[in-house]
Amino acid sequence: MDLKENYTSIKNQLPPGVQLVAVSKMHPAEAVQEVYNLGQKVFGENKVQELMEKHPLLPQDIQWHLIGHLQTNKVKYIAPFIDTIQSVDSEKLLAEISKEAGKHGRTIKVLLQVKIAAEESKFGFEISEAKALFQKYLDGGFPDTEVTGLMGMATFTDDKEQVKGEFLILKGLFDELNRLKTLETLSMGMSDDFPTAIECGANSVRVGSAIFGRRDYSK
Numbered sequence: 201m202d203l204k205e206n207y208t209s210i211k212n213q214l215p216p217g218v219q220l221v222a223v224s225k226m227h228p229a230e231a232v233q234e235v236y237n238l239g240q241k242v243f244g245e246n247k248v249q250e251l252m253e254k255h256p257l258l259p260q261d262i263q264w265h266l267i268g269h270l271q272t273n274k275v276k277y278i279a280p281f282i283d284t285i286q287s288v289d290s291e292k293l294l295a296e297i298s299k300e301a302g303k304h305g306r307t308i309k310v311l312l313q314v315k316i317a318a319e320e321s322k323f324g325f326e327i328s329e330a331k332a333l334f335q336k337y338l339d340g341g342f343p344d345t346e347v348t349g350l351m352g353m354a355t356f357t358d359d360k361e362q363v364k365g366e367f368l369i370l371k372g373l374f375d376e377l378n379r380l381k382t383l384e385t386l387s388m389g390m391s392d393d394f395p396t397a398i399e400c401g402a403n404s405v406r407v408g409s410a411i412f413g414r415r416d417y418s419k
């Protein structure tokens with residue numbers, strides 16, 4: 201697995217202004233360090249425990265993004281250092297993030313995760329729920345968070361038109377909320393569908409296996 205070749209190839213496919221979140225889940229700290237040494241500063245993990253293991257082993261200027269479902273009782277572990285929590289999927293979780301951020305005198309950036317896939321997904325808001333929560337945020341409900349945008353995952357399918365349709369739904373919501381308060385980040389697209397996501401307006405992509413190689417789920 202040539203990390204340099206993979207990383208360079210992905211970087212070359214991203215237009216200026218599109219952020220890369222390198223998803224390092226299930227890959228060792230050494231691989232993260234290698235990609236960091238190539239200039240990457242933003243990494244994504246989906247499990248608190250794995251993030252807690254890697255965090256002390258790696259440069260402190262890495263911006264860590266949590267991209268997987270987060271239980272409220274685990275927020276306290278990552279609150280001291282997490283840059284962005286992309287997977288906010290309940291009001292209770294957002295309230296807890298605000299509380300823990302406040303304890304550390306920090307503001308934690310968050311994205312609201314929205315269900316856009318046709319397949320039954322466990323996590324994420326319906327469009328109407330995301331709008332309602334964003335309004336509560338605008339009304340001052342979660343003072344130690346900054347809602348900087350939205351995150352979504354399309355259906356896992358080869359049907360490009362379907363994937364496009366789903367991404368465009370999220371782009372529509374992003375534009376709507378962006379008129380109420382300027383948002384920075386529309387996070388959509390993974391190794392298999394990031395070019396489509398960018399076509400549909402994503403300005404942040406979460407790419408794992410196309411950089412780090414396949415994950416070994418047997419371990």
Ligand SMILES: *Cc1c(COP(=O)(O)O)cnc(C)c1O
Pocket residue numbers: 223225246267268353389390391392406407408409410
């Ligand atoms: C694992 C994961 C990714 C990266 O997936 P790849 O297909 O390896 O690029 C992106 N987003 C989320 C939420 C993930 O869990």
